[in-house]
Amino acid sequence: MAHGAKESPYVMLNLTSLTITETDNTRSTFSDAFSLLTAPALDSLELRLNTRKYVSNPVASIEAFLARSRCTLGILVLDGVSIVDEEVIALLKQLPSLIQLTIMDSLNSQATLPVTKKLVESLHGHRHSALHPTFIPIIPKLQSITLGVHSPGFDAELFVNMIASRWFPDSDEYSALNAGVSCMRSVELFLSKSCNDADYIGLNQFEKVGMCTVVKKRLAYKMRNYNTC
Numbered sequence: 584m585a586h587g588a589k590e591s592p593y594v595m596l597n598l599t600s601l602t603i604t605e606t607d608n609t610r611s612t613f614s615d616a617f618s619l620l621t622a623p624a625l626d627s628l629e630l631r632l633n634t635r636k637y638v639s640n641p642v643a644s645i646e647a648f649l650a651r652s653r654c655t656l657g658i659l660v661l662d663g664v665s666i667v668d669e670e671v672i673a674l675l676k677q678l679p680s681l682i683q684l685t686i687m688d689s690l691n692s693q694a695t696l697p698v699t700k701k702l703v704e705s706l707h708g709h710r711h712s713a714l715h716p717t718f719i720p721i722i723p724k725l726q727s728i729t730l731g732v733h734s735p736g737f738d739a740e741l742f743v744n745m746i747a748s749r750w751f752p753d754s755d756e757y758s759a760l761n762a763g764v765s766c767m768r769s770v771e772l773f774l775s776k777s778c779n780d781a782d783y784i785g786l787n788q789f790e791k792v793g794m795c796t797v798v799k800k801r802l803a804y805k806m807r808n809y810n811t812c
Contacts, residue, residue, distance in 0.1 A: 590619075592618065592619055592620055592621045592651065593619055593620055593621070594621045594622075594623070595620060595621070595622050596623065596624060597624060598620075598622040598624060598625055599624050599625060599626045599627065600625070600626065600627040600629075601620075601622060601625055601627070601628050601629070602629040602630075602631065602660075603616050603629070603630050603631070604631045604632075604633065605630075605631070605632050605633070606633050612641070613630060613632075613641040613644060613645070613664075614641050614643075614644035617641070617644040617645060617647065617648035618644065618647075618648075620648065620652075621648075621651050621652050622648075622652045622654055623652050623653055623654055624654065625652055625654040625656060626654070626655070626656060626657045626658065627656070627657065627658035627659075628656055628658065628659055628660070629658075629659075629660035629662070630645075630660065630661055630662065630664050631660070631662040631663060632662065632663035632664050632665070632689060632691075633663060641664065641666070642666050642670045642673075642674065645674065646674065646677070649677060649678075650677075655680045656678050656680060656681060657680060657681060657682045657683065658681070658682065658683040658684075659678065659681055659683070659684055659685070660685040661685065661686045661687070661697070662685065662686075662687040662731075663687060663688075663689040663690070663691070663694070664689070664697070665689055665691070665693075665694035665695045666695060666697050667695050667697060668697050668698075668699040668701050668702040668705075668714060669701075669714050670697075671686065671697045671702060672702065672705045672714045672715055672721065675721050675722050676715075676721050678722060679721075679722065679723060679724065680724060681722045681724060681725060682724050682725060682726050682727065682765075683725075683726070683727040683728075683769075684722065684725060684727070684728050684729070685728075685729040685730075685731075686698055686702075686729070686730055686731070687729075687730070687731030687773070688731050688732055688733035688734065688775075689733065690733060696733055696734050698730050698731065698732050698733075698734070698737075699734070700738050700741060701713055701714050702714070703730075703738065703741050703742055703745050704741065704745070705721065706721070706722075706725075706728075706745050706749075707720075707744070707745045707748050708720050708745075708748030708749045708763075708764045709748055709763075709764075710748070719763070720763055720764050723763050723764045723765065724764075724765045725749065725764070725765060725767065726765050726766065726767060726768045726769065727767075727768060727769035727770075728746075728767070728769070728770055728771070729769075729770075729771040729772075729773075730742075730771070730772050730773070731773040731801055732772070732773065732774050732775060732801070733775045733801070734775070735775065735776070737774060739778075739779075739782035739783055740782070740785075742772065742783075743783060743785040743786060744785075746767055746770055746786065746789065747785070747789075748764075749764050749765070749766070749767040750766060750767050750789050750794065751766045767789075767794060768793075768794060768795065769794070769795045769796075770786065770789075770794065770795070770796045770797070771796075771797040771798075772797065772798045772799075773799055773800065773801045774798070774799070774800060774801060775800075775801050776800065777800050778798055778799070778800070780798075783796075783798045786798070
């Protein structure tokens, strides 16, 4: 091989689930891992960052990997990844097949926090926003969402309204079809501070008719037995 030439990514035809974890002891980065792989059958992608060091934004390598793989992703987890809300929305627009989405803010004080008011606004089922200036919903097949918020001042009313825009009773399939989104089935929200239950009382109406809803302090995310939803 010529000096300085890059190796071609290894094609893993049967890989359906990929989890990449980066810690303080990890020598390689997300970008290193993505540059080595192509995975056309991938359904689930989890990126988990657990480090006190500042980590550069991996969004370019993620997008290049997905474009090269041309996979139909159903599950995406961004846990502790330093990425701005605008880049998250741009990434989600490329993933119309997504059914489950998890985004957890980093606890690293140097990291960029993606779970913002603008992000929640952009996930609304039938409204435009500053980051998504059309009425066509992004990730229209979304049925499960988990958000972990580290920044203060999270807008509870905005969050509940976003969930409401993606909820339709089983008997109202016609409305769901016209709205262009699937019915939300599972909602988990983990906050940096204890929440006021009254702020999220609007979720109760959905829970009574079958939606799984969890709103707890952030510590519960790491400790939970994942049978909650």
